[in-house]
Amino acid sequence: MRPRTVSPNTPGLFDDLSAESSTASTPADTPAIQAQALRRQLHHHAHAYYTLDSPEIPDAEYDRLFRELQALELAQPELLTCDSPTQRVGGAVLDAFAQVTHRVPMLSIRTETDTEASGAEAFDARIRKELGLSESDPPVDYVGELKFDGLAMSLRYVGGLLVQAATRGDGETGEDVTANIRTIRQIPLRLPSDAPSVLEVRGEVYMRRDDFETLNERQRQRIAAGTKGEKTFVNPRNAAAGAVRQLDSGIAAERPLSFFAYGLGDITPANEGGPQWTSHFKMLMQLKDWGFPLAEQTACVQGAAGLVAFHQRVAAERDALPYDIDGVVYKVNDLSLQAGLGFVTREPRWAVAHKYPAQEEMTTVLSIDVQVGRTGKLTPVAKLAPVFVGGVTVTNATLHNELEARRKDVRVGDTVIVRRAGDVIPEVVSVVLDRRPADASQFTMMSHCPVCESLAEREEGEADHRCTGGLFCSAQRKQAIWHFAHRRAMDVEGLGDKLVDQLVDTAQVNTLADLYHLKLDILANMDRMAEKSAVNLMEALEKSKTTTLGRFLFSLGIRHVGEATAKELARHFGQLDAIMVASEDALLQVADVGPVVAHSIRTFFDQPHNREVVQALRDAGVTWPEGEALAPTEMPLAGITVVLTGTLQTMGRDEAKEKLEALGAKVAGSVSKKTHYVVAGAESGSKLDKALALGVPVLDDTGLALLLSGNKP
Ligand code: IVH
Numbered sequence: 083m084r085p086r087t088v089s090p091n092t093p094g095l096f097d098d099l100s101a102e103s104s105t106a107s108t109p110a111d112t113p114a115i116q117a118q119a120l121r122r123q124l125h126h127h128a129h130a131y132y133t134l135d136s137p138e139i140p141d142a143e144y145d146r147l148f149r150e151l152q153a154l155e156l157a158q159p160e161l162l163t164c165d166s167p168t169q170r171v172g173g174a175v176l177d178a179f180a181q182v183t184h185r186v187p188m189l190s191i192r193t194e195t196d197t198e199a200s201g202a203e204a205f206d207a208r209i210r211k212e213l214g215l216s217e218s219d220p221p222v223d224y225v226g227e228l229k230f231d232g233l234a235m236s237l238r239y240v241g242g243l244l245v246q247a248a249t250r251g252d253g254e255t256g257e258d259v260t261a262n263i264r265t266i267r268q269i270p271l272r273l274p275s276d277a278p279s280v281l282e283v284r285g286e287v288y289m290r291r292d293d294f295e296t297l298n299e300r301q302r303q304r305i306a307a308g309t310k311g312e313k314t315f316v317n318p319r320n321a322a323a324g325a326v327r328q329l330d331s332g333i334a335a336e337r338p339l340s341f342f343a344y345g346l347g348d349i350t351p352a353n354e355g356g357p358q359w360t361s362h363f364k365m366l367m368q369l370k371d372w373g374f375p376l377a378e379q380t381a382c383v384q385g386a387a388g389l390v391a392f393h394q395r396v397a398a399e400r401d402a403l404p405y406d407i408d409g410v411v412y413k414v415n416d417l418s419l420q421a422g423l424g425f426v427t428r429e430p431r432w433a434v435a436h437k438y439p440a441q442e443e444m445t446t447v448l449s450i451d452v453q454v455g456r457t458g459k460l461t462p463v464a465k466l467a468p469v470f471v472g473g474v475t476v477t478n479a480t481l482h483n484e485l486e487a488r489r490k491d492v493r494v495g496d497t498v499i500v501r502r503a504g505d506v507i508p509e510v511v512s513v514v515l516d517r518r519p520a521d522a523s524q525f526t527m528m529s530h531c532p533v534c535e536s537l538a539e540r541e542e543g544e545a546d547h548r549c550t551g552g553l554f555c556s557a558q559r560k561q562a563i564w565h566f567a568h569r570r571a572m573d574v575e576g577l578g579d580k581l582v583d584q585l586v587d588t589a590q591v592n593t594l595a596d597l598y599h600l601k602l603d604i605l606a607n608m609d610r611m612a613e614k615s616a617v618n619l620m621e622a623l624e625k626s627k628t629t630t631l632g633r634f635l636f637s638l639g640i641r642h643v644g645e646a647t648a649k650e651l652a653r654h655f656g657q658l659d660a661i662m663v664a665s666e667d668a669l670l671q672v673a674d675v676g677p678v679v680a681h682s683i684r685t686f687f688d689q690p691h692n693r694e695v696v697q698a699l700r701d702a703g704v705t706w707p708e709g710e711a712l713a714p715t716e717m718p719l720a721g722i723t724v725v726l727t728g729t730l731q732t733m734g735r736d737e738a739k740e741k742l743e744a745l746g747a748k749v750a751g752s753v754s755k756k757t758h759y760v761v762a763g764a765e766s767g768s769k770l771d772k773a774l775a776l777g778v779p780v781l782d783d784t785g786l787a788l789l790l791s792g793n794k795p
Contacts, residue, residue, distance in 0.1 A: 113154055113157075113158055113161060114161055116154060117151060117154045117155065117161045117166075120147055120150055120151040120154070121151065121163070121165075121166055121167060123147055124144070124147055124148060124151060124167040125167060127139055127144055127147075128144075128167055131144070136313075136316070136320070137316060137320060138514050138515075138516065139444055139499070139514060140440065140442035140443055140444055140499050141408070141440065141442070142440035142442065142443055142444075143443070143444045145193075148167065148168065149195075151166065151167070151168055152168050155168060178329050179257035179258055179259060179327070179329075180257070180258040181251075181255050181256070181257065181258070182246065182248040182251075182255065182256050182257065182258045183254065183255050184236060184248065184250075184253070184254060184255070184256060184347065185282070185347065185348040186282065186347040186348050187253050187254055188234055188236060188250040188251075188253050188256065188284065188347070189253060189425070189428055189429060189430060190253070190428050190429055191411060191429060191430065191433045191434060191435045192426075192429045192433070192434050192435070193409075193434070193435045193437060194434050194435065194436045194437070195437075197409075197436075197437055197438060197439050199390045199393060199394070201393075201436050202386060202389035202390045202392075202393050202412065202436055203386045203389075203390065205389065205412055205434045205436070206222065206224075206385060206386035206389060207386070208431075209222055209414060209423070209431075209432070210222065212423055212431060213419065213422070213423070221384040221385025221386075221387075221388070222384075222385060222414060222419075223361075223382060223383075223384060223414075223415040223416060224382070224383050224384070224385075224388065224389060224412050224413060224414060224415055225361075225362050225363050225366070225380065225381070225382055225383075225412070225413045225415050226379070226380070226381050226382075226383050226388075226389065226392035226393075226396075226410055226411075226412060227344055227377065227379075227380050227410065227411045227412075227413065228342075228377045228379055228380070228396065228403075228407045228410060228411070229407055229408055229409040229410055229411045229435050229436075229437070230286035230288050230342055230344075230377075230405070230406075230407055231288065231318070231319045231405075231406040231407055231408045232286040232287050232288025232289070232318075232319055232322050232323075232405075233249065233250070233286065233287055233288075233319070233322060233323050233326060234249070234250040234284065234285075234286060234287075235247060235248070235249065235250075235259075235263065235284070235285060235286065235287045235326075235341070236248045236249075236250070236256065236282050236283075236284050236347050237263070237269060237282065237283045237284075237285070238280075238281075238282045238347075238348070239273055239277065239280070239281045239282070239283070240279065240280055241279055242272055242273040242274075242275065242277050242279075243271065243272055243273075244260075244263075244264065244269070244270070244271045244272070245260075246258060246260050247259050247260045247262075247263030247264070247269075248260075249326065249327075253428065257327070259326050259327065261331035261334075262325065262326055262327075262328055262331050262334035262335075263287070263326070264331075265331060265334050265335040265339070266287065266339045266340065266341055268340055268341045268375050269341050269374075270372065270373040270374065273372050273373065274371075274372055274373070277372055278349055278350040278355070278356045278357055279350050279355070279356075280348060280349060280350045280356075281346075281348075281349055281350070282346060282347030282348040282349065283343050283345075283346065283347070283369060283374055284343070284344065284345040284346060284347050285341055285342050285343035285344050285345070285374070286341065286342050286344065287322055287326055287339050287340070287341050288318065288319065288322050288339070288340055288341070288342070288405055288406070289318040289319070289321050289322040289325070289337070289338065289339055289340065289405070290318070290338070290340055290404050290405050291318055291404055291405060291406065292404060293318075293338040293339075293340075294315070294317070294318040294321050296338075297315070297321055297337055297338070298314045298315060298321070301313065301314045301315070302314060316511065316512060317406070317442075317511075318405065318406055319406065321337065322337075322339055324337070325337035325339055326339070340375070340405070341374075341375055342375050342376065342377050343366070343369045343370075343374035343375065343376055344366070344411070346365065359417060360416070360417060360418070361415045361416055361417060362413050362414070362415050362416075362417060362420070363380075363382050363415050365417075366380060379395075379396055379399070382415060389412050389436075392410060392412075393410055393436055395771065396410050397438060398767075398768045398771035398772060398775070399771065399772065399775045400438065401503060402772055402775060402776065407438075408437055408438065408440075408441075409435050409436050409437035409438050410435075410436050411433060411434070411435050411436070412433065412434050412436060413432060413433045414432040414433070419432070420432040439470075439471070439472060439473045440471060440472075441471065441472045441501055441502060441503045442471065442499055442500065442501045442511065443469045443470065443471040443499070443500055444469070444497060444498070444499055444500070444514065445466045445467045445468075445469035445476075445497070445498065445500055446466070446467045446495070446496065446497050446498070447464045447465070447466060447492060447493065447494055447495060447496045447498055448465045448466065448467055448494070449464075449465045449494055450462050450463070450464055450465070450481065450487070450492070450493075450494055450525055451463050451465055452527070452528060452532050453557075454531060454532065454533050454549050454555065454557035454558060454561075455558075455561065456558060456561035456562055456565055456639055457548070457558070457639070457641045458531075458548040458549040458550070458551065458552065458555065458558055459546045459547075459548055460483075460527065460528075460531070460532075460538055460546070460547040460548065460549060461480055461481075461482065461483065461546075462480075462481040462482075462483070462484065462487045462525060462527065463478050463479070463480050463481065464478065464479045464480075464481055464492055464498070464510055465477065465478060466478065466479060466498075466500065469500060471500055471501070471502045471508065472501075472502030472503060472508070473502075474502065476500055476502055476508045478508070479500055479507075479508045479509055479510045480507065480509070481510065481525075482545075483527075483545045483546050483547065484525070484526070484527040484540075484545075484547060485545050486545070487525045488524065488525065490510055490512065490513065491513060491524065492510055492513055492525065493513070493518065493522035493523060493524060493525060494522060494523075494525075495518070495519040495521075495522045496513045496514070496517070496518055496519075496522060497513070497514040497517035497518070498510045498511075498512070498513050498514065499511045499512050499513075499514065527540075527547050531549035531550075531551055531555055531557075533549070533551075533555055533556060533557040534549065534551040534554060534555035534556060534557065536549050536550045536551030536554065536555060537550050538550070553592075553593070553691075556586050556587070559586055559592070560579075560582050560583055560586050561639075562594065562639050563577075563582045563585075563586065563591060563594065563597070564579055564582055565637065565639045566594050566597070566637045566638075566639065567582070567597075567626075568637070570633070570636065570645055571633055571636050571637035572626040572629060572633060572634070572637045572704075573626055573629075573633070574597070574619075574622050574623055574626045575618075575619075575622040576615060576618050576619040576622050577597075577619060577622070577623075580609075580610070581608060581611070584608050584609060585600075585608070590604055593695060593698065594695055594698075594699060595695065595698035595699050595701070595702050597623060598623060598627070598699070598702035598703065598704070599702065600620070600623070602616055602617065602620055605619055605620065626704075627702070627703045627704045627705065628705060628706070629704065629705070629706050630652065630706050630707070631652035631656075631657070631658060631706045631707075631708065632645075632648045632649040632651070632652035632653070633648070633706075634658070634699075634704065634706055635648040635651055635652060635658075635661070636648035636649075638686070638692075638695075638696070640682060640683055640686045641682045641686070642678060642679045642682045643679065643682070643683060646674065646748065647672075647674055647675065647679060649743065650672050650673050650674050650675070651669075651672055651675070651683075654671070654672045654673075655672075656708060656709045656710050657708045657709075658696070658706075658708070661683070661687075662687045662693070662696070663687075664683075664684075665684070666680040666681060666684050667680075669683055669684065717745055717746025718745050718746060718792035719742065719745040719746045719747035719789065719792070719794075720746035720747075721746075722746075722747045722748070722758045722759070722789075722794070723747070723748045723749075723750050723756055723757050723758050723759075724742055724747050724748070724749050724750070724757070724758060724759045724760070724761060724789070725749070725750050725751070725752065725753050725757050725759075725760045725761070725769055725773070726738055726739060726749060726760075726761050727760060727761070727762050727763070727766045727767070727769035727770055728762050728763035728764050728765050728766030728767075728770065729763040729764045729765055730761070730763035730783055730786065731763065731764075731783045732783045732786070732787065738761065738786060738790075741790050742789065742790070745789075745790065745792060747789075752769070753769050753772040753773050753776065753778060754776070755776055755778075757773070757776075757778045758778070758779070758794075759778070759779050759780070759781050759785070759789065759795070760773035760778050760779070760780050760781070761780075761781045761782075761785065761786045761789075762780050762781070762782065763782075763783070779795070781795060
């Protein structure tokens with residue numbers, strides 16, 4: 083049962099690929115016109131993606147257009163044309179490579195569009211129905227695999243030697259890219275003697291994210307050096323495709339590619355001495371033995387529950403993987419069951435791709451606002467039409483600074499591709515240029531602060547513009563106060579952002595110390611403040627006066643002095659006066675303090691204004707215990723990084739953090755290879771999964787107690 087395809091050389095297939103041909107139709111158009119417009123758009127984008135390796139829209143958008151066309155054609159089959167993109171399996175074949183006819187066609191997998199766990203259950207239900215199983219029958223065995231985001235490759239070995247590597251092309255005919263594929267070190271050129279005389283291994287060629295970053299960095303340098311014809315790549319898959327389709331294999335060799343095996347094509351039949359496997363998993367294990375890379379996550383799982391657990395396990399690991407995946411793939415394990423299930427047109431019934439929510443989506447830029455940060459930094463922020471991406475609705479994306487906004491050339495009215503991967507803040511990846519309104523103009527940073535109208539300046543060698551207004555600028559003042567009151571700083575409970583805005587706008591609070599001279603009746607008269615909350619706030623302010631040196635230093639909002647640095651400073655010097663007069667050299671002795679931080683601290687305390695603020699706070703009654711400095715190496719848990727997650731039985735997370743830090747440990751927010759321990763209480767989520775995935779030791783309350791007694795479990 084071969085997939086229905088059209089010849090890649092069908093005349094007229096690519097004859098309307100001009101930019102304007104991708105213009106969308108409107109719902110008012112007839113279905114025939116809509117279908118035609120969709121076909122044009124899909125051809126245009128398929129050409130940009132497959133042939134030019136330069137996609138203009140995210141995959142999710144392409145899939146949507148594709149499904150829209152499929153739905154139209156299904157409802158009115160007379161609309162179907164032989165050159166419709168829905169009739170093709172893959173991309174165009176470049177003339178420059180020799181063509182390869184696949185002896186066994188390279189098929190596609192059906193995609194489950196339901197990205198929730200129920201998508202896995204639906205697949206299992208379908209398989210059980212097809213197999214005629216009832217509820218009392220045992221669960222079906224599946225293999226869970228990763229869905230790699232690269233490009234499909236067929237590797238042909240004859241007599242144990244790699245003789246040909248071919249892309250999928252349209253599924254029937256691909257391109258001979260052997261010379262380029264030979265440059266991939268992970269792909270064996272020769273197989274052990276027990277391999278069958280003919281073997282075609284199918285799998286995915288991809289580029290690791292770190293390799294992609296290195297490649298793009300080199301490309302940027304080449305562009306900067308004026309090398310003609312060079313470009314940067316949009317994403318690792320696009321870079322991998324570009325490398326595989328390089329006519330010059332010398333260039334391909336410079337672009338580091340990797341490979342994972344996931345299936346078979348042509349093979350010596352069992353009755354001619356070929357292997358006779360009974361399951362997909364056994365076959366994969368044999369491929370591994372012959373030297374093909376197999377993703378370690380590949381697993382045998384049972385029934386719907388097994389699929390759901392696999393989906394969740396991989397989701398938790400996804401961001402920590404060194405390469406991109408866009409979902410997982412489920413395959414019926416038993417090969418005789420696979421044979422019985424067969425194919426529907428171009429897709430096997432025994433496999434499905436279960437995607438994760440897309441990490442890239444398209445939206446429009448409504449405006450570009452400039453925000454003023456605590457230290458005066460002016461940040462252009464793209465305000466976006468709300469878009470669901472990476473599992474959340476995104477309405478803002480930072481453009482960082484003027485240079486960055488210009489480099490990406492983001493303009494108001496533009497259609498942009500937004501990416502949100504994991505917990506990383508959303509970013510604009512690129513602009514869809516052919517959708518740019520004619521009157522869109524380039525972004526320029528204003529010459530004056532949008533809040534206080536002070537001059538905005540950019541220092542030599544710096545990318546950021548800054549408002550020169552300092553605490554004269556109400557935006558900076560407000561943020562300085564929010565920061566001061568923060569839970570990890572002076573911890574003034576009940577002093578929220580809205581209240582600070584009012585207090586500054588009504589000039590009740592001009593400096594930090596003014597907070598401690600607020601009167602109850604003034605507070606009670608602020609919007610949304612009741613007598614009771616005003617009383618509570620007064621108490622919280624009073625309570626905050628007794629603090630620690632580390633918290634106090636952090637609360638001052640000195641540029642580059644974060645919570646950890648503030649604590650180190652306090653620990654090292656023991657006394658505020660010692661820090662206020664310390665030379666840059668003396669400051670450099672503190673762990674984590676480099677020249678930039680040392681300079682920033684010195685500059686801060688050199689300003690008479692800042693010394694006055696400190697004095698005014700002391701006068702208002704702010705105190706902390708001062709003491710002698712403790713050398714960090716004397717601390718029992720110095721150099722140990724711990725992550726806390728879930729609900730602990732014996733103490734709250736904040737308490738555990740404080741106790742650990744008092745012993746010299748660093749408490750981090752996310753798990754990485756550098757984490758020494760993860761302390762996991764009840765209902766630990768993704769951090770625990772990540773610790774297990776990375777092999778980081780996991781402690782419970784008992785383990786924590788051991789750590790706090792100064793021992794390393
Ligand atoms: S199996 C007969 N397994 O996804 C089934 N494909 O439409 C053939 N892909 O471009 C494909 N990871 O390159 C299979 N673990 C995996 C995969 C996978 C990624 C790609 C494949 C093709 C597309 C399937």
